[in-house]
Amino acid sequence: MLSHILRPLLVLWLFLAAANASLLSPRAEVNGACTGSGGAPGVCISTSNCSKAGGTSVANKCPGTPDDIKCCTKTTCGTGNKGNCRFTSSCSSGNTESNECPGPSDFKCCMPAGSGGGNNPTLPSTSSGCKKVAINGAKAIIDAFPGKVKSIGCIRKCSDPSSSDHCVGMATDMMVSDGGVKTTAGEPIAEWVMHHASSLSLKYVMWGQRIWNPSDGVKPWSQWRYQACTVIKPCTHGDRGSVTQNHW
Incomplete structure (x- = not known):
């Protein structure tokens, strides 16, 4: 098997x-994604904007941005505090509440927390x-x-x-x-x-x-x-001949 x-x-x-x-120092972007304490999803914004929206700023998580830009996380939000703030692209339930989270418009409260x-x-x-x-x-x-x-x-x-x-x-x-x-x-x-x-x-x-x-x-x-060719040489566009070997 x-x-x-x-x-x-x-x-x-x-x-x-x-x-x-x-070699491992890619630049972050203002309003871009970051990862806070405990792996919490966050967004790189100013500490003042983070605190105004009830978030928590975490230092050293947004490399290459101005000093006042920190990784802002908010681990509880929404109805009954059952959601967490994250980019809508990673909210698998598709159930979001607006005006609950700091940052850009696509950083919303994903309901329920841990949805997926x-x-x-x-x-x-x-x-x-x-x-x-x-x-x-x-x-x-x-x-x-x-x-x-x-x-x-x-x-x-x-x-x-x-x-x-x-x-x-x-x-x-x-x-x-x-x-x-x-x-x-x-x-x-x-x-x-x-x-x-x-x-x-x-x-x-x-x-x-x-x-x-x-x-x-x-x-x-x-x-x-x-990706490089392995068993099949030469190959086109990294096609190694199977879903497994092609990492889909």
Whole structure:
């Protein structure tokens, strides 16, 4: 039986290497997305605008922006305080309330809190061999997109440990559809990962036959470079011949 770790739809390669920290500093944008304490979704705005709307400002989460721009989060909002503030693109329920959150018009109160159409998957454990930096990255992603990720893979047994970061527990696979079928659901997640490369200690992310790493600079998924050919050589547009190998 093919395990989910061998059917990746969104592959996130995470690493911890202080010597390479200079490579992991993508600039944030004012009114852009950020991640606050505990993985809470946030928006980069001024501290005054954040406090006026009842939000909490978190420092050092919006690199490259003016000093007064901080990551603003608001973890309770809406009717009965059952919602949380996030960009509408990550509110899976589609049920939002306006005039409850700081920031731009598309940063709204998502009802109910933790909406996403299902339970979050079980995170890998360090006892399995998965490294903490990879687990922390996976947790941040499922917190930002509740209910979107179906399962998470990490460690993989390999005859050659140097052949893949999975062999040493430094990479995670995110399944975003049932049955390994092609889907577009991973695109916003992949771009979110790109925007949060620094906080995730990201090496690179693969989705939909394309790959991105921090040295490429922030750009839409459609402008990411194609993944390298593996079994099929040469291949066109990174097409390795299957949904699994193409990271859909």
